[in-house]
Amino acid sequence: MNVDTVFKGLIDIGDTSTAGETLFNKDTAMTRLATALFAFAFSLSVAPAIAGDFADAAAVAEDLVATDTQQAAEAARIAYADFTGSLPFALVSAFFVTEPAEGYGMYTEHAGSFKPGQPILLYCEPIGLGWKEGGRGFQSAITVDFEITDSAGQVLGGQKKFGSFKFDSAVRNQEIMINLTMNVDGAEAGDYQLIYTFTDENSGETAVLPMPFSIAP
Numbered sequence: 001m002n003v004d005t006v007f008k009g010l011i012d013i014g015d016t017s018t019a020g021e022t023l024f025n026k027d028t029a030m031t032r033l034a035t036a037l038f039a040f041a042f043s044l045s046v047a048p049a050i051a052g053d054f055a056d057a058a059a060v061a062e063d064l065v066a067t068d069t070q071q072a073a074e075a076a077r078i079a080y081a082d083f084t085g086s087l088p089f090a091l092v093s094a095f096f097v098t099e100p101a102e103g104y105g106m107y108t109e110h111a112g113s114f115k116p117g118q119p120i121l122l123y124c125e126p127i128g129l130g131w132k133e134g135g136r137g138f139q140s141a142i143t144v145d146f147e148i149t150d151s152a153g154q155v156l157g158g159q160k161k162f163g164s165f166k167f168d169s170a171v172r173n174q175e176i177m178i179n180l181t182m183n184v185d186g187a188e189a190g191d192y193q194l195i196y197t198f199t200d201e202n203s204g205e206t207a208v209l210p211m212p213f214s215i216a217p
Contacts, residue, residue: 081172087128089205091198094124096213104175112213116187120194120213122180129176130202135168141201144180151191158195189217 065072096110100121107123114120131138144163148156165178182194196209 077171080174084127084174085129085131085172089126089128089130089198089200089203090207091124091209092127094122094209094211096211097121097123100179100181101177104177112211113216114213115216116189117183117185120182120184122178122182122194122196122211124178124180124198124209126176126178126198126200126207127174128200128205129167129172130200130205131172132202137170138168138172139202140167140172141165142178143199143201144178145197145199146182147195148184149193149195156192184215187215189215 062072095107096112097107098110098121099108101107101123104125110121126142129140129142131140133139142163142165143161144165145158145160146162147158150156163178163180167173167176180196191212191214194211194213196211198207198209199205
């Protein structure tokens, strides 16, 4: 079985242009954001200390909405970045997709049954990344290992650090996505599993992602 890989990582910040048209009311949007952050913080029961800090920061953001939406947005962003930075490194979303995503959340799920020779495309969103100061302001990095196993769990192939993603941003971005493309040549029809191991190079934490798939006859 021959395995070729292509990988791509993005920090997606979306299209912020309005082309001269008002798309939303900033005051209303920030009120909703701060209120949502405040409510979310109190909904967390697994980590009361973290939730308390997050609630305090979200409350500050909510108080600022009436006087300064820019400062409110910045306070809410920093609060959320602090909160996610306290979480274990993990993948909160991961799907086989029909084509590489062009941006964060811009994907169409694939059922996971592939024709012989068809590229296997994976979209995933990491969270809990460790950031360090450097570059434009903050830097983070992820490496990816993989193994392919058959239906009996026998390892058919794999590679250490076949993917490497470095993120350099002025802020601790949260909307981070990764596209992975794998070409599996010569695989017989049947059930398989791709086991990805993602490593946060700053914290040393790992997240294992098993993704069952099949090759159609």
